Amino acid sequence: MLDSDEVVQLVTENGERQDHPDFSPCVQDIGVAELRALYEDLVIVRRIDAEATALQRQGELGLWPPLLGQEAAQVGSARALHADDFVFSSYREHGVAYCRGIDPAELLRFWRGSTFSGWDPIRYRMNTPAIIVGAQALHATGYAMGIHFDGSDNASITYFGDGATSQGDISEAMVFAASFAAPVVFFCQNNQWAISEPVHLQTRTPLSHRGPGFGVPAVRVDGNDVLAVLAVTRAALERARRGDGPTLIEAVTYRMGPHTTSDDPTKYRDASADEAWRHKDPIDRMHKLLDRIGATDDEHQAVVQRRADDIAAALRRGCLETVEPSPMSMFDNVYADQHPLIDEERATFRRYLDTLEGVDR
Template sequence: MTPSDREATGLLTRPDDLVRLLDQSGVRHASPEFDPWVADVDLDALIRLHRDMVVVRRLDSEATALQRQGELGLWPPLAGQEAAQIGSARALHDDDFVFSSYREHAIAWMRGVRPDELLSVWRGSAASGWDPYARRMAIPQIIIGAQTLHAVGWAMGARWEGTTSASIAYFGDGATSEGDVNEALVFASSFDAPVVFFCQNNGWAISEPVGLQSKQPLARRADGFGMPGIRVDGNDVLAVLAVTRWALERARRGEGPTFIEAVTYRMGPHTTADDPKRYRSDDDLAAWRERDPITRLHAHLAASGADIDAVDADVKEAADRAAAELRAGLTAIADPEPMSVFEHVYAEPNSHVERQKERFARYLAMFGDEDGGTA
């Protein structure tokens, strides 16, 4: 079967194969199927990808530290998943729409979300962080897997309107056990929705290993829904970029949805309220540290003739600047007025909400805060 035949039948690669262009040591390997999708990625573009990953890892470590310092109520770290998020984000067009879970901070950063917008929810200062229409990215979904249904609905609407835009839904391996995700796959397949399902298989659904959820690679589930499923090395930013571009192009051509399983690893806890040492071994973590996506691309840049000292200096400056912006953005977040919690609950006046509002105002008045201001 030729590559074109395999693409036409949705069998571009078997889901138990792992698409990889950069190996663990940063060595570039040829791929007749996927090299064309990254033919435009020159050395400068690789340096930018490296910078993106280093910056978002720094932002993630800063936010984790801010939570430990009591400035944030909670934070879900993304360390280890930078390549999966940056590679796929770089494949998106400006008019595409992102529907994410709560860990896709790198995606948000790449879509132009400001630091204060990124942190306000986790600080408890707002019910949502940013204008989804301005950023072309929905507010992160806390309910596991619900965003996949939203992505399919948006994609169906985009197709009916005759646009070439596509949506992408990000979720973890644990979400594949949820009914919402499976229902979304049914609808997407039935209506040939231009949507990409991007599963970041980071090995753990909180404390449950992925092997307890599925006896087969998660991408194989796509077969039952009549769509191509493909596995990619989620720590290889170049391969992720290629695979996501391919899947999005299928969607734009009207060929329907694709399921991508990016095999990666959550280096830190599920959230800052979690202790991963209770359920995984140090040896397991050490093995995955050797597959670090940033170290891998850095090695490839050094071997490709990049001025690595200049690259490192530029990346450090960018990361320091982003970290400073993050902390400055945090201090700029204003505490909300207590009564504002009732705003935007319903589009129209609602008597139930009005009763709660009245009772809460009386409660605040007990503390000498009759005007509903900050006590």
């Protein structure tokens, strides 16, 4: 891997392609059609996020953690995965979920409180959101150790933010991954803010420096450059498949919106920082690249926007048409077999509901 101070970039903020001796070969198969597809992914993911944010503001979701500004980090890494690889995410990877084929409406059920989980992890090879910060890194490492022991050539990837790197779970996961050469990629989206705390208060050196201390090679990448993210993630996954162990990727990006919809970033963040990062917008960058190579026009833009709007409309419809579970259903899938403790809790809860008027059982 590289000197972990270098930030890999394959597309400049002005939309110019540039070569990198280590990572350009990883995306040599990406032609015009693939670039247009990546651009479409970015636009759709942003549109999904905007619609979900609006639904929360309208009282249809309990909470929503926006990903505005982080689309390239999620799309680029997700599109590097093979179908059988397994994703262990935090609570902000809606773009990864979209790329894994999860119905956008299924993304919302967890945040609406109408399901225990959200989707079938085995079907999509992606776990549902981890709310306990950093815990998913341990899950990904344990799964990867299993892959290693089974002799499979699959890999796992875990997503976490800069704030999570201060949790012991991340350090523990890297210790085990390095010791057992586990085929796992640690993907840190450094969006500069751990809720209201800037990253420079957590660490005096780049987060990528954490990896080598555990024996985990690391690379920093421009997290707003979808092509560079795709390249470095492909390289890390290939390394894992060869049996060479884990890699830490630090994708340097920026959270343009709040930490969640319960947060107000204007209370702790200077607007000038937001403005500076707007010039690095991942969608604008890809649009400039496509424009430079003559791969987009007004008609193409309209088609992409219509597709994004259609998906957003389906997401809204799926959210509003969600069949809310009955209160008693919370006991149905706790254990595979009948359990006396659950039977007792079920009976107690039923007696409580019987004291209420107008409540479905």
